[in-house]
Amino acid sequence: MIKVPQPLLRILFLRIAFIVPIGCVDPVEPEFKFVEDSVFIEGFASTMPGASFVIINRFAQESGRNTVNFEERATVSFINLETGDEETLVEVEGQYLPSASFVVREGEEWKLNIVLSDGTNYTSTGEKVLPTVPILDLEIEYDPELEFREIGGGRFIPGHRALVSFDDPSDRENYYYWTYRTFEDLDFCEKCFEGYFRNGECIMPNGVGGLPPFYLYICETDCWRIRYTEGISVFSDEFSNGLPISKLTVGNLPLYTYEDMVVEVQQFSINAAAYDYYKVLKDIVDNNAGLNAPPPAPLVGNITNPNDSEDFVFGRFTAASTSVVSAFIERSRIAEEALEPRDPIILEDMFDPVPPPITNFAPCSETRFRTALPPDGWIEQ
Numbered sequence: 001m002i003k004v005p006q007p008l009l010r011i012l013f014l015r016i017a018f019i020v021p022i023g024c025v026d027p028v029e030p031e032f033k034f035v036e037d038s039v040f041i042e043g044f045a046s047t048m049p050g051a052s053f054v055i056i057n058r059f060a061q062e063s064g065r066n067t068v069n070f071e072e073r074a075t076v077s078f079i080n081l082e083t084g085d086e087e088t089l090v091e092v093e094g095q096y097l098p099s100a101s102f103v104v105r106e107g108e109e110w111k112l113n114i115v116l117s118d119g120t121n122y123t124s125t126g127e128k129v130l131p132t133v134p135i136l137d138l139e140i141e142y143d144p145e146l147e148f149r150e151i152g153g154g155r156f157i158p159g160h161r162a163l164v165s166f167d168d169p170s171d172r173e174n175y176y177y178w179t180y181r182t183f184e185d186l187d188f189c190e191k192c193f194e195g196y197f198r199n200g201e202c203i204m205p206n207g208v209g210g211l212p213p214f215y216l217y218i219c220e221t222d223c224w225r226i227r228y229t230e231g232i233s234v235f236s237d238e239f240s241n242g243l244p245i246s247k248l249t250v251g252n253l254p255l256y257t258y259e260d261m262v263v264e265v266q267q268f269s270i271n272a273a274a275y276d277y278y279k280v281l282k283d284i285v286d287n288n289a290g291l292n293a294p295p296p297a298p299l300v301g302n303i304t305n306p307n308d309s310e311d312f313v314f315g316r317f318t319a320a321s322t323s324v325v326s327a328f329i330e331r332s333r334i335a336e337e338a339l340e341p342r343d344p345i346i347l348e349d350m351f352d353p354v355p356p357p358i359t360n361f362a363p364c365s366e367t368r369f370r371t372a373l374p375p376d377g378w379i380e381q
Contacts, residue, residue, distance in 0.1 A: 039071065041122060041303050041315035043112045044268075045078050045104045047132065048322040051266065052078070052103075054089055054096040054112065070094045073117040078102075081109040081126045093368050104129050104319050112303065112317035120311070125302045127319035130269045133174065137165040138265055138325040139247060144336050147252055151339075158336035159254040160329055162265055163247040170242025175275035177268040177320070178233040178250035183224040183375040184259040190217040190362035191343070196354045197362055210353045212346050221372050223364030224262075230254070232282040234275055253329075256340045261329045262375040268320040277301055277316050326377035 043054040056071035076089040076096040089096035104110055112124040141163065145156035168174055192202035193214045205211075233250045237243075253263060270278075280299050301316035348358045364372040 039116075039122070039313045039315070040068075041112075041114065041301075041313060041317070043124070043315075043317040045110050045112075045127070045129075045317075045319040046268070046322045047103050047105060047129065047320075048266070048324055049101055049103055051322055051324075052098050054114070054317075055094070056096070056114065056116075071116060075115040077113050078104075079111050079113055081111055095368070106131050106321055108319070110319040120305065121307060122303050122305055122313055124304075124317035127274075127302075127317060128271070129319050129321055130271065131169070132321035132323055133166055133169060133176070133267065133269050134323045135164050135166050135265065135267050135325040138263075138327050139163045139165075140253075140263065140327050140329055142334070146254065149254075157254055157339060158334070159252055160263075161249055162251040162253060162263055162327075164250050164265060164267060164325070165244070165246045165248070166267070166323075167244050168237045168240055168242055173241065173272065174237045175270050175272055176235045177270050177274065177278055177318075178235075179229040179266050179268075180251045180253075181229075181264045181266075182227045182253060183262040183264070183371070183378070184227070184257060185261075186219055186223040186225050186259075186364070186370070188216040188343075188362075189219040189223055189364050189370075191215070192217070196348065197359055198355065200363075208353050212352075214343070215346055215348055216343060217362035218347075218360055219364050220361045221364050222374065224371055224375060224378075226369050226371060227256070232278055232285060234278045234282060236275055255331065255334060255336060255338050257338050257342075258331050258334060260331055260379075260381060262326055262377045263329060264324060264326045264375065264377075267323045267325075268318070269322075270318055270320050273302065274316065274318045274320070326375065328377050328379045330379075330381070332381075 038059045040057045040059065041054070045052045054076050056074055056076075057068050058071050060067050060069055072091065074091070074096065078087040078089070078098065079085070087098045087102050089098050106129050109126045109128045111126045114122040116122075141161045142158075143161055144158045146159035146161065147157060148154065149157050151157065162180060164178070190197050190202065191214055194211055195202050195204035196211075196215055197203075197217050229251065231252065235248065250265060250267075253261075277299070284299065299314060301314065303313050303315055303317060305311035305313065347360045348354055350358055364370060366372065
């Protein structure tokens with residue numbers, strides 16, 4: 001699953017909230033105006049089953065605060081421009097997904113079409129699926145000072161670095177985009193604050209005293225927490241066309257916990273327009289140029305409102321071939337402090353004011369952020 005994570009969207013909002021290009025054809029100096037109610041669309045159609053998705057978010061102000069809200073009840077579809085075949089996506093937990101078996105194929109050309117619940121139509125230009133460039137090797141390196149974060153006044157945090165190697169084809173210009181998922185072994189599947197777990201949900205009783213601040217509930221089966229990409233990683237072969245690419249860093253994996261983990265890296269072969277878009281997005285999010293630098297180039301994607309040329313929409317649809325490689329990371333012996341503190345283990349007890357029977361287990365519900373299916377590359381310890 002590839003997506004722009006919600007924390008990244010909020011950073012993006014803060015960085016681009018006043019950068020709106022007037023006109024969407026040629027890059028121009030950005031002009032500045034508030035973009036409340038603007039729409040951000042991100043869509044991928046992949047050659048890998050389960051990797052295609054569309055996310056539609058709307059920037060808003062609620063009670064004086066900037067927010068990013070998912071746009072519900074939209075009609076979303078991928079359209080094959082050669083055959084006319086249409087794949088309808090369904091709304092699932094903050095995103096729109098095609099059928100589990102859906103894939104695009106090299107050489108095909110696809111576009112995205114969206115109709116919001118209010119009737120507003122957004123459509124993309126056609127995207128041709130380029131040949132796949134396979135990842136030859138994935139290496140994981142630990143760094144006790146992986147990157148700087150604004151935590152506790154600012155400090156370097158520990159974590160792992162994902163590095164890929166591949167052979168860049170010499171017969172064409174190549175552009176790449178990477179994303180990843182991580183899978184961490186979970187011991188507890190529910191945490192109920194000031195309440196208890198019954199009938200598949202946390203219940204907060206009224207007027208019941210003597211409860212602890214929370215209860216933890218052990219996973220009934222093996223279960224894994226899923227985390228998604230932080231940051232943006234792109235690469236152009238402008239200065240390395242046809243050469244082997246060795247140990248290129250494509251993602252940082254902060255040490256959130258000491259649980260063992262599988263990282264799944266996805267390498268997309270994208271076109272020049274997609275590369276330019278994600279490069280600008282990366283510059284905005286990373287704020288590489290510093291506070292005194294000129295504004296970045298306009299963030300112009302390939303999605304428009306065909307009925308209103310003044311309705312600017314952030315985001316992009318990309319159809320891309322995908323190479324996927326996984327690696328197992330053993331983390332229990334790491335000395336540095338993990339970012340997420342361990343909770344004290346508080347389980348229901350027979351003397352607690354909770355309804356019988358005493359419950360200490362909860363199911364591993366399948367969501368975007370959790371699965372009971374062992375990830376590829378998992379090693380039992």
